[in-house]
Amino acid sequence: xxxxxxxxxxxxxxxxxxxxxxxxxxxxxxxxxxxxxxxxxxxxxxxxxxxxxxxxxxxxxxxxxxxxxxxxxxxxxxxxxxxxxxxxxxxxxxxxxxxxxxxxxxxxxxxxxxxxxxxxxxxxxxxxxxxxxxxxxxxxxxxxxxxxxxxxxxxxxxxxxxxxxxxxxxxxxxxxxxxxxxxxxxxxxxxxxxxxxxxxxxxxxxxxxxxxxxxxxxxxxxxxxxxxxxxxxxxxxxxxxxxxxxxxxxxxxxxxxxxxxxxxxxxxxxxxxxxxxxxxxxxxxxxxxx
Numbered sequence: 001x002x003x004x005x006x007x008x009x010x011x012x013x014x015x016x017x018x019x020x021x022x023x024x025x026x027x028x029x030x031x032x033x034x035x036x037x038x039x040x041x042x043x044x045x046x047x048x049x050x051x052x053x054x055x056x057x058x059x060x061x062x063x064x065x066x067x068x069x070x071x072x073x074x075x076x077x078x079x080x081x082x083x084x085x086x087x088x089x090x091x092x093x094x095x096x097x098x099x100x101x102x103x104x105x106x107x108x109x110x111x112x113x114x115x116x117x118x119x120x121x122x123x124x125x126x127x128x129x130x131x132x133x134x135x136x137x138x139x140x141x142x143x144x145x146x147x148x149x150x151x152x153x154x155x156x157x158x159x160x161x162x163x164x165x166x167x168x169x170x171x172x173x174x175x176x177x178x179x180x181x182x183x184x185x186x187x188x189x190x191x192x193x194x195x196x197x198x199x200x201x202x203x204x205x206x207x208x209x210x211x212x213x214x215x216x217x218x219x220x221x222x223x224x225x226x227x228x229x230x231x232x233x234x235x236x237x238x239x240x241x242x243x244x245x246x247x248x249x250x251x252x253x254x255x256x257x258x259x260x261x262x263x264x265x266x267x268x269x270x271x272x273x274x275x276x277x278x279x280x281x282x283x284x285x286x287x288x289x290x
Contacts, residue, residue: 017092023072032102039109042187044071051275069201080249086113136247146242166237237266
């Protein structure tokens with residue numbers, strides 16, 4: 001979702017990762033920093049971080065991929081282990097770019113991807129910032145109204161602009177007026193790509209292995225969380241209606257090196273709704289200033 005912020009010139013490439021094409025945009029110089037976007041309909045990397053890329057590129061080599069299934073990357077996902085699939089492909093992006101280690105910033109679905117990558121290969125991650133990440137206590141309570149709305153987007157009578165606008169304005173942000181109509185239009189067009197409709201990247205687990213998939217998607221059941229050495233900053237909107245803000249406290253209590261910042265009057269999109277605050281906190285934390 002683009003915003004009024006002027007984006008810098010970005011280098012674009014399609015990387016071959018495990019037989020899939022992963023689209024990547026880059027700008028800036030310095031330590032590598034990957035920005036991993038959320039999983040809502042029509043999401044993509046650059047659009048989700050339109051208010052952050054220019055500020056972070058002043059100090060970092062900012063790498064913004066479209067996650068598998070989204071944007072200009074190859075469509076389709078491994079439904080048996082979605083977070084593992086995402087993490088494997090983003091690790092492949094690091095390999096293709098010749099990056100042994102990088103900072104990770106992840107929002108929602110991208111936060112789950114970042115956390116899974118760090119759990120599987122902590123040596124590849126310098127520092128990590130998570131904004132309302134998915135997979136925190138997901139099997140311990142019923143889904144939120146916002147998450148249900150998200151997962152139902154491609155169901156029933158199929159996608160529509162009204163369904164997308166309802167999700168964004170009622171559940172994704174705290175202040176609906178902050179999102180221009182043009183941004184809804186842009187995201188809706190991306191959500192009705194025929195390849196995406198044929199294989200929605202985010203859906204409810206189903207079939208005989210659904211419970212096993214759900215357990216894989218709940219990080220609070222992963223004992224590795226208690227010893228994850230990666231310094232982590234968790235940012236969570238106090239009014240998040242997609243992923244419960246209590247997840248932030250759960251992570252801070254479990255992870256040995258985790259700071260938590262709860263943002264008042266903010267929904268699921270901290271990096272969008274509170275861009276100036278996010279950019280400052282993120283830059284300070286990644287530079288070691290806490």
